[in-house]
Amino acid sequence: xxxxxxxxxxxxxxxxxxxxxxxPAYGDDGGGSLEVYPSSVVPGAEVSVNTAACGNEGTAAGxxxxxxxxxxxxxxxxxxxxxxxxxxxxESAQQGTYxxxxxxxxxxxxxxxxxxxxxSAPRGQVQPRxxxxxxxxxxxxxxxxxTAAGVAALAVAAAGGTWLLHRRARGDGI
Amino acid sequence: MRRLGNTAIAAVTVAAFCSGAWLLSGxxxxxxxxxxxxxxxxxxxxxxxxxxxxxxxxxxxIRIPSIRVNAPLTGLGLTRSGSLDVPPAARKNLAGWYExxxxxxxxGTAIVAGHVDNSDGPAVFYDLGALRKGASVEVDRRDGTxxxxxxxxxxxxxxxxxxxxxxxxxxxxxxxxxxxxxGGYSRSTGYQGNVVVFAHLTGSRSR
Numbered sequence: 001x002x003x004x005x006x007x008x009x010x011x012x013x014x015x016x017x018x019x020x021x022x023x024p025a026y027g028d029d030g031g032g033s034l035e036v037y038p039s040s041v042v043p044g045a046e047v048s049v050n051t052a053a054c055g056n057e058g059t060a061a062g063x064x065x066x067x068x069x070x071x072x073x074x075x076x077x078x079x080x081x082x083x084x085x086x087x088x089x090x091e092s093a094q095q096g097t098y099x100x101x102x103x104x105x106x107x108x109x110x111x112x113x114x115x116x117x118x119x120s121a122p123r124g125q126v127q128p129r130x131x132x133x134x135x136x137x138x139x140x141x142x143x144x145x146x147t148a149a150g151v152a153a154l155a156v157a158a159a160g161g162t163w164l165l166h167r168r169a170r171g172d173g174i
Numbered sequence: 175m176r177r178l179g180n181t182a183i184a185a186v187t188v189a190a191f192c193s194g195a196w197l198l199s200g201x202x203x204x205x206x207x208x209x210x211x212x213x214x215x216x217x218x219x220x221x222x223x224x225x226x227x228x229x230x231x232x233x234x235x236i237r238i239p240s241i242r243v244n245a246p247l248t249g250l251g252l253t254r255s256g257s258l259d260v261p262p263a264a265r266k267n268l269a270g271w272y273e274x275x276x277x278x279x280x281x282g283t284a285i286v287a288g289h290v291d292n293s294d295g296p297a298v299f300y301d302l303g304a305l306r307k308g309a310s311v312e313v314d315r316r317d318g319t320x321x322x323x324x325x326x327x328x329x330x331x332x333x334x335x336x337x338x339x340x341x342x343x344x345x346x347x348x349x350x351x352x353x354x355x356x357g358g359y360s361r362s363t364g365y366q367g368n369v370v371v372f373a374h375l376t377g378s379r380s381r
Contacts, residue, residue, distance in 0.1 A: 037232055037316070046229040048317050077318030078381035079234070084317050086229055127342040128258035128272060128285065131333035134299070135290040135355030135365045136263065139205045150197030153190045160187030167180065
């Protein structure tokens with residue numbers, strides 16, 4: 001009973017969580033733009049871009065010549081049918097914000113996203129510190145279902161006891 | 175006949191009283207999450223060979239088949255004190271990754287964290303302490319690849335003496351850390367530390 005309930009809530013939460021992560025985490029508004037990851041890099045770094053704008057199985061021609069990386073191809077991927085491509089920022093790239101463009105092979109729709117080039121490493125520099133608060137001890141305290149069952153059992157015992165005492169008082173003989 | 179009825183009711187009453195008392199006194203016991211043994215904490219050198227690093231791509235999902243974990247990943251930042259933030263506790267099957275750090279599969283140390291429990295009971299990484307060296311961890315990435323890691327060690331660290339550099343420090347190959355709460359529990363201060371899984375990239379495939 002409890003296991004089923006837990007399984008059901010677990011599944012429901014997983015579905016909700018999956019939706020939550022899939023949709024807005026890196027989301028844009030309706031697949032109209034080009035997502036650039038990482039959005040901030042140092043010269044020499046590899047960058048991946050993806051877009052949902054070209055539809056399922058759609059390919060696109062990418063253009064990173066603004067930052068000196070030239071043309072590249074976006075191929076359809078397993079990830080929700082998004083087209084994905086990669087390029088490497090040349091070591092000679094200068095600091096600044098560059099527009100990366102992709103044009104869908106079908107329909108010729110154009111999408112773009114920004115890439116920031118910095119000269120000092122922007123990511124991974126700040127390491128987390130210390131332990132992580134990933135539990136509250138919910139499995140340690142009394143189990144609420146068990147407590148409820150205990151209370152119910154005691155209620156039954158009380159009812160039975162009262163009834164027997166009544167009998168005895170009436171001289172029904174136990 | 176009546177006597178038989180009375181006996182039955184008396185028996186039920188006694189049984190109900192006993193089981194009620196047992197249940198309320200915590201009968202079935204609490205379910206402390208499993209903790210790794212000292213042997214699991216020693217990293218096995220000469221284990222599975224490292225695979226070549228993958229280009230950076232944010233992760234979507236983590237799977238650890240041997241402890242039946244299959245959970246979406248959300249991005250995590252840092253708290254004001256500089257510790258790694260955690261996913262919302264109410265979503266018990268949601269894990270998180272440190273978004274400003276290394277993505278799982280690229281060179282460096284990628285960090286994943288999730289709850290061992292919440293107020294309702296066990297959560298996504300409840301069984302993390304039961305993981306064994308050599309187990310596989312798979313991370314689905316947005317570029318359509320699956321990064322496959324092999325577990326090197328599972329250790330428990332006290333919060334008061336947490337080895338930041340060992341857990342979060344840079345690596346020259348693609349590595350992964352998976353963190354949850356553990357290391358003893360006290361009613362006043364909660365869990366006293368963290369269970370940390372150390373793994374490195376040993377393969378990749380497309381989804």
